[in-house]
Amino acid sequence: MTEEILILGCQQKNPQAQQELYQRYSPKMLTVCYRYAKSREDAEDMLQEGFIKVFTQINQFEQRGSLEGWILRTIVHTCINQLKKYKKFTEHVDLLHAESLISNEDNLSSMLQAKQIIECIRQLPIGYRTVLNLYALEGYSHREIGRLLDIEESTSRSQYTRAKMMLEDILVKKNIMQPKKEKSKWLVPVNG
Amino acid sequence: MLKIDVLMRRFETDELEELLRQKKDQYFMYPSERVWKNIEKNIQPSQTLTIVSAVLLFLLSAGISVLFNEQKLSTFTPPSGQLAFQLSENKWESTLPIVSIHGGAPSNKSESFFERHRFENAVTLVPSSDPETLEHPLQAPLFAPIVMERNWINPITALPKNKRPGILQSISNVFDKAKQIGKEAKWQIYFSPTMGYRSLRGSSSSSNYLYNSYSFSTTSLFANTVKDAVIHKPGMGFEAGAALYYPITKNLSVKAGLQANYQQYEILASRVYPEIATYGMNNVGFTTQPINAVSNYINANNYTSSVTLRNERFMISMPLGIDYKVIGNKMLYFTVASTIQPTYVLNSSAYLISTNLRNYAKAPNLNRRWNINTGIEANVHFQKGSYKWSVGPQFRYQLLQSFTDKYPIKENLYDIGLRVGIMKTF
Numbered sequence: 001m002t003e004e005i006l007i008l009g010c011q012q013k014n015p016q017a018q019q020e021l022y023q024r025y026s027p028k029m030l031t032v033c034y035r036y037a038k039s040r041e042d043a044e045d046m047l048q049e050g051f052i053k054v055f056t057q058i059n060q061f062e063q064r065g066s067l068e069g070w071i072l073r074t075i076v077h078t079c080i081n082q083l084k085k086y087k088k089f090t091e092h093v094d095l096l097h098a099e100s101l102i103s104n105e106d107n108l109s110s111m112l113q114a115k116q117i118i119e120c121i122r123q124l125p126i127g128y129r130t131v132l133n134l135y136a137l138e139g140y141s142h143r144e145i146g147r148l149l150d151i152e153e154s155t156s157r158s159q160y161t162r163a164k165m166m167l168e169d170i171l172v173k174k175n176i177m178q179p180k181k182e183k184s185k186w187l188v189p190v191n192g
Numbered sequence: 193m194l195k196i197d198v199l200m201r202r203f204e205t206d207e208l209e210e211l212l213r214q215k216k217d218q219y220f221m222y223p224s225e226r227v228w229k230n231i232e233k234n235i236q237p238s239q240t241l242t243i244v245s246a247v248l249l250f251l252l253s254a255g256i257s258v259l260f261n262e263q264k265l266s267t268f269t270p271p272s273g274q275l276a277f278q279l280s281e282n283k284w285e286s287t288l289p290i291v292s293i294h295g296g297a298p299s300n301k302s303e304s305f306f307e308r309h310r311f312e313n314a315v316t317l318v319p320s321s322d323p324e325t326l327e328h329p330l331q332a333p334l335f336a337p338i339v340m341e342r343n344w345i346n347p348i349t350a351l352p353k354n355k356r357p358g359i360l361q362s363i364s365n366v367f368d369k370a371k372q373i374g375k376e377a378k379w380q381i382y383f384s385p386t387m388g389y390r391s392l393r394g395s396s397s398s399s400n401y402l403y404n405s406y407s408f409s410t411t412s413l414f415a416n417t418v419k420d421a422v423i424h425k426p427g428m429g430f431e432a433g434a435a436l437y438y439p440i441t442k443n444l445s446v447k448a449g450l451q452a453n454y455q456q457y458e459i460l461a462s463r464v465y466p467e468i469a470t471y472g473m474n475n476v477g478f479t480t481q482p483i484n485a486v487s488n489y490i491n492a493n494n495y496t497s498s499v500t501l502r503n504e505r506f507m508i509s510m511p512l513g514i515d516y517k518v519i520g521n522k523m524l525y526f527t528v529a530s531t532i533q534p535t536y537v538l539n540s541s542a543y544l545i546s547t548n549l550r551n552y553a554k555a556p557n558l559n560r561r562w563n564i565n566t567g568i569e570a571n572v573h574f575q576k577g578s579y580k581w582s583v584g585p586q587f588r589y590q591l592l593q594s595f596t597d598k599y600p601i602k603e604n605l606y607d608i609g610l611r612v613g614i615m616k617t618f
Contacts, residue, residue, distance in 0.1 A: 001466050004468075005466050005467075005468060005486050008468065008484060008485070008486050009466070009485075009486035012485050012486065012553075012554065012555065012556065012557070013235070013236075013554075013556060014485075014486050014488075014553070014554065015232075015236060016466070016486075016488055017466070017486055018232075018235065019228070019232075022228055022231065026222075026223050026227070026228075027220035027221060027222050027223075028217070028220055030220075030221040030222070030223045031219060031220055031221050034221055040221075043221075044223055044224060044226075044227050047223055047227055048227045048230050048231055051227075051231050052231055052234045052235060055231070055235045056235065113215065114215040114216075114218035114219035115219045117211070117212065117215045117216075118215075118219060121212075136208075136209050136212050136213070137212055137213070137216050164208055164209075167208065168208055171208070171211075176211075177207070177208065177211065
C-alpha cells in the first residue's frame with residue numbers, strides 16, 4: 001500500500017489502512033517511547049495514546065512533510081505530555097549520583113550495541129534523558145525544547161551538557177565508547 | 193536564529209551525538225497485542241454500543257408501556273375496606289377511577305404501603321347539589337366536585353370550570369385534555385423480522401475516476417446501469433418499538449411511537465490489492481476535486497477471492513400515522529395503517545460502488561444521517577385474555593436516498609416484514 005493510499009484510507013477510517021499504518025510504524029515508535037518511559041509498560045501506554053491521537057488527528061496532516069515525521073512528532077508530544085504529569089524538567093543531578101546509577105545495572109554487555117545505547121540513555125535521570133532525546137535524537141532545538149517542556153532555553157542547554165557528560169561516562173564504562181583523552185575543565189563534575 | 197542553531201549543532205556535533213544518531217534507528221521493539229486492541233477500541237465505532245443502545249431503547253419503550261398500563265390498573269382496584277362503584281356498559285368503563293363515598297382518610301392501619309399509596313390516588317365524591325360542578329356524566333344525579341383524599345384540595349379543579357381564572361383555566365384545560373388522551377390512548381409493543389433490500393439508480397461515469405485504468409468493472413463490462421452491474425442479495429433485519437394509539441373516531445386512530453430498525457443487504461465482491469476509487473466530485477472554490485476512498489474490493493465474482501460484504505444500518509425512527517379499522521368487531525377486526533417516519537441513522541456500515549462501477553469502499557462522509565421513511569401495514573387484531581394481539585405484513589420504504597447528493601448513484605432502502613404487536617387492554 002503506497003503512503004498516499006495509506007493516508008487517504010486512514011482519513012476515511014478504513015480499518016485495513018489503520019492497521020497497516022500501525023504495523024508499519026509502531027515498532028519504531030515504541031522504541032522512541034521506550035527512550036522516554038520508565039518501563040516497557042509505560043512505553044506501550046504512551047504508544048497507545050500516541051496512535052489514538054495519530055488516527056483521530058490524521059485529517060490535519062497536510063502532506064507537506066513525511067508521514068513518519070508527523071507521526072514521530074505526535075508520539076513525542078504524547079510522551080512529553082505524559083512525563084509532564086509527573087515530573088519537572090529543571091532538576092539537576094550531580095555526577096556522583098550518576099556513578100551510583102551506573103553501578104546498579106550489570107548485564108548490558110550481552111545486548112546489542114543499539115539496544116545498549118538505548119538502555120544507557122534510560123539510565124539517565126528523567127530531565128536529562130528527555131532533553132537528550134529531544135535534542136540529539138529527535139532534532140529539536142533548545143528553544144523548541146524550552147517551549148515544549150516549559151523551561152528556559154538556557155536550562156535546556158545545561159541539562160543537555162550534563163546529560164551528555166553522564167551518558168559518555170556510562171558508555172565508556174560499558175566499553176561502548178572510547179574514553180576521551182582530555183576533558184575540558186568546565187566538564188568537571190559539580191561534586192568532584 | 194534557527195539557522196544559527198543549525199550551524200551551532202553542526203559545529204558542536206561530536207562523537208557521542210554521531211553515535212546516537214547512527215544507532216537510534218537500528219533497534220526496534222514490537223508492541224504487545226493489547227496495544228492494537230485498545231487502539232482499535234478507541235478508533236472504531238463500537239458495535240456493542242449500538243446493540244446496547246437498541247436494547248435500551250426497546251426496554252425503555254416497553255417500560256413506558258408497562259408503567260402506563262400499571263398506573264391505569266392501580267386506579268381500578270378498590271382499596272381494602274372501601275366501597276367502590278363498578279361502572280359498566282359505557283365508554284368510561286375503563287377509565288373511571290375508584291370512588292369512595294366518605295371523605296375521611298382510610299382508618300385501616302394494617303393496610304400495606306402499596307394499598308395506602310393506591311388510596312392516595314383515589315378520588316372521593318362528595319354529595320353536592322350544584323349541577324355546575326359535575327365532572328363526569330355518570331356522577332350527575334348524585335355527586336359533585338372531585339376532592340382529593342387526605343384533605344388535599346386541587347385549587348383549580350375544585351373550582352367550577354366557568355369560574356376558574358383565565359390562565360388557570362387554560363392550564364386546567366391542557367391537563368384535562370392530556371388526562372383524557374392518557375385515559376383513552378393505548379400502548380402497543382411490536383416486533384417485526386424483516387427482509388431488507390434496496391433500489392439503485394444511476395449509471396457508470398468513467399470521467400470521474402482518476403487512479404485506475406479500468407473504466408468498467410468486470411461484471412459491468414456490458415452494463416452501464418448500476419442495478420444491472422452489481423450482485424446484491426436481500427438480508428434479514430428487524431424492527432422493534434412501541435406506539436401510542438389514540439382513537440379519533442370509532443374506526444380511526446392516530447398513532448405515534450419510537451422504534452429501532454436494523455436493516456442490511458448483501459453484496460458479492462472480490463478482494464483486491466488496495467486501489468483508489470472515486471465517488472463523486474467536490475466543488476472547492478472555482479475548481480472541482482474528486483472524492484476518493486481506498487478500496488479493497490472490486491465489483492466482480494472472482495471465485496478465488498470472492499467475499500460477501502454487508503451493507504448494514506441501524507436506525508431509530510419516530511413513526512407518526514393513522515390506523516383505520518376496515519371491518520370486524522371488538523374481539524376480532526382488521527385494520528390498515530400508514531406512517532411517516534423521521535429517521536436518524538445511528539450507525540451505518542455501507543459499501544458504496546464507485547462511480548465507474550468497479551470498486552466497493554466505505555465512504556462515511558457521504559452517508560446521510562437524517563432521512564424519512566414511510567410505512568404501510570395491514571393487521572388482524574384479536575383479543576386473548578387481557579391482551580390484544582395484532583399480526584400482519586408491513587412494508588417500509590426510505591423516501592430520501594441513503595447518501596448525499598455528491599454521490600451520483602441513488603440508493604433507497606426498503607424492507608418487508610411480518611409485524612407482531614401486543615397491547616394490554618382492561
